[in-house]
Amino acid sequence: MPTAAQLTITPIPAQPLEGDNVTLAVQGLATEGIISFNWFRGGSTEFDQQILTYRVLSGGMSLGPAHTGRETVSPDGSLHIAAINLKDIGPYTIREIMTDINYPAQNIYLAVFERLAPPAIMPSTSAPLELQDSVTLSCQSPSLDATFQWYIDKEPVAGGERLELSPDQRNLTIHQVSRADTGPYQCEAKNPAITSLSEPLLLNVIYGPDVPTVTTSDISFILGFNLTLSCSTSSNPPAQYSWKIDGDPGPDGQQLFLSAIHLGTAGIYTCEASNPVSGTRSAINTLIVIPEYMPQPSILADNVTPVEGMDSVTLMCVSAKQSATIRWFKDSSLLPNTGPGDLSPDNSVLTFWNITRNDTGLYQCEASNSATSSLSTHLPVNVNYGPDTPVINSMDSTFEVGSNLTLSCFANSNPPAEYTWMVDGSPWAAGQILSILDVSLNSSGLYSCHAANEDTGYQSTTQLEVSIKGRGLFLSSLSHYLTH
Known part of the structure; x- marks a missing residue:
């Protein structure tokens, strides 16, 4: 049994x-x-x-x-x-x-366990002052037997000197609360059978204003230009702003707009930020110095159409302010101090002793001081060169008796070269392309392309021997020469 x-x-x-x-x-x-x-x-x-x-x-x-x-x-x-x-x-x-x-x-x-309702968090103060107040958060629950756990931003709170837990862990005290203690906070009531979590609570910590920061719409203060000063700080609730100019009351607001600034605009501008709840204030001074206007410089040149290999060019930056710092630009790019040209000790003179075609471009000079700068208009430097040795190209691959013969000639040159053709020493045609229709065996001979540049005075010639045969064309470059 x-x-x-x-x-x-x-x-x-x-x-x-x-x-x-x-x-x-x-x-x-x-x-x-x-x-x-x-x-x-x-x-x-x-x-x-x-x-x-x-x-x-x-x-x-x-x-x-x-x-x-x-x-x-x-x-x-x-x-x-x-x-x-x-x-x-x-x-x-x-x-x-x-x-x-x-x-x-x-x-x-x-054992029967309570069906726990979600607890609620009750703060001892709704708006604590940073580094002045302590806050006690109470976990409100009707349960007499539940145990409690606190969370800050979903991380469990262990307790310590600044975050103090009561023996029954119903209360969490934050000593000398700071802006970093905003939360969110949650408390959890639990027994062996169930847990229940409160709604998140954010603390409205009153802090600031910190020392303000003033920024400007432009890093330079130029006569006649508009200027906006912006003041900002960290504060809860948001700070209220006011301005003083050389100690005298100015307008209220986070921004101060100054139109068409002049020498009288210079002075000490004070931004004062105040917290309407804590009653604290913080201020910062900004010194505005208005420099003299920097007039636009100009460039003088002794030659703007030089010939490569023959001429030198000197560019001079003329500024109304003798103390100005000078910089040079070519095609909007800054020229290094060790560039192709030589600079005078004060950088005001740029000299190309043996100018080349690579020095062609748009030149500018900049005059500046510690606060402002001004850029000259573009000055074009157009280097004349060439013609280089011409090259004769045949536009067709084969020629037979009765076909058309086409030759083209090209030489690097600025300005573009003028071309003339000779056959066996006799003038034949002008132009870059030579065309002969219905060639015969008598079309064989020594073809010369002559390129000339009137601005540089240079000339260059290339010769090509053309031999017409019954079933094709034999091309052979014999010689070329450069004359001046």
Whole structure:
């Protein structure tokens, strides 16, 4: 016959919450020699604690004094309790009534846990002042048995000197609160069966204004130009701004607009930021110095159409301010001090002693001081050169008696070269391209291309021997020469 030691009771669910339906599942109930079994609310088998009795043979059930109307039983001995509450916490005992007058019993302790509502966070102050106030956050929960955990930006709080937790961890105190302590904060109420998290709370820490920063719309202050000063600082709530000019009250606002500045605009401009809640103020001074206007410089040149290999060129930057710093630009790119030209000690004169075609370009000079600068207009330098040795090209690959012969001639030159052709020393045609229709064997001969540049005075010639044959054309360059 089964013994009491073989009887086991298991609660389902294992950690029930208020309002759950619970089964105290029984295993090992005797199958032979059992007459009935009783359930008791408590650890003893006193009659006044009896919930019910189940008669195994007939399947009948009788209710005891401790029955609440929510308890039922299964033939396997399991007790079902509907809608449990915290008053149902405690031991429960099952007793078997055997034919041999043996009454084995087994009990279990039923734990019921609160169904926790989300807690709420209550701050001791809604607007703490940075580095002055301490703030205590209280985790409000109706539960008396829950434990608590705090989180800052979803990270658990361990507690320490500045972040202090109360012994029951319901309260979190932040000493000397700073702007970095904004949060968000959450508190968690929990028991072994359930956890419940509060809504996030952000602290509205009052801070600032920090020392303001003043920026300008332009790094240079030029006579006649407009100027805007912008003031900014870190502050909560946002700071209010006012200006002073040389100590005298100026306009309010974050920006100060100065139109058509002049020498009288120079002075000390003070931006003052104030926090309307904390009552604190912070200010910064900005010194504005208006430099004299830098007139536009000009460039003088002794030759703007030099000849390569023959001429030198001198460019002079003329500025109304003798103390100005001079820089040179070619095609909008800054010329290095060790460039192709030589610079005078004060950089005002740029000299090309042996000018080349690579020095062709648009030149500018810049005059500047520590605050402003001015750029000259472009001066074109156009270097004349060439013609280089001409090259004769045939536009067709083969020639036969009766076909057309076309030759072209090209030579690098500025300005472009003028071309003339000679055949066997006799003038033939002018132009870059020579065309002969319906060639014959008599078209063979020495063809010369002559390129000339009137501006440089240079000339250059290339000769090509053309031999017409019955089935093709033989081209052979014999010589070229350059004359001046």
